[in-house]
Amino acid sequence: MIIAEDGEKLGVMSKNEAIDLAYERDLDVFVVAPSAKPPVAKFMDYNRHKYEQQRKQREARKNQKVVSLKEIRLSPKIDIHDFETKLRNGRKFLEKGDKLKVSIRFRGREMAYTNKGREVMLNFAEKCADIATIESYPKQDGRNMYMRLAPIKDKK
Structure with a gap:
């Protein structure tokens, strides 16, 4: 099951088809739920996703209060x-x-x-x-x- 970068469901397709389609769109295929039937994958820019995760972690750390x-x-x-x-x-x-x-x-x-x-x-x-x-x-x-x-x- 493939989900596009804008959240639209593209349907069920083979692994190679998904990789080819992602390559055309200049994106990465990221498996979101590997244990689901069928496995759910999403097209996204992985580097951007990683950057946003790091930014969220930084914000969470900034808002933490350390009690000694x-x-x-x-x-x-x-x-x-x-x-x-x-x-x-x-x-x-x-x-x-x-x-x-x-x-x-x-x-x-x-x-x-x-x-x-x-x-x-x-x-x-x-x-x-x-x-x-x-x-x-x-x-x-x-x-x-x-x-x-x-x-x-x-x-x-």
Whole structure:
């Protein structure tokens, strides 16, 4: 089954007839549906078709937004000023549209106070509540505790 470049159906013809007709029109024969009965082929300029596909892919890539994951490290016994500095940096990342991973590493005897670390993390999330949501709540993994924050989508 052959389809012309303008979409008109030319009917069923042999492979050699289709190639000869395409050669006369200075076009290529492109098999669109090889598994159909009979197989469907189309006359087209293959180079132009390839160029248009590449252009569509470029446009799709251009409209993509890359979201990166930034990390902020806290400690269970962090001072107020240090906490505010980390909070300010974390808010900058979230406002830019990046996801934020907040982590705490427990050293030595700090392992006995994991609840203090959880409080610090939840306090951090609470201070960012206007621009971010908690994607994953604080989880303990050995000596580390992680939490992920995601920026709130704009309602446009």
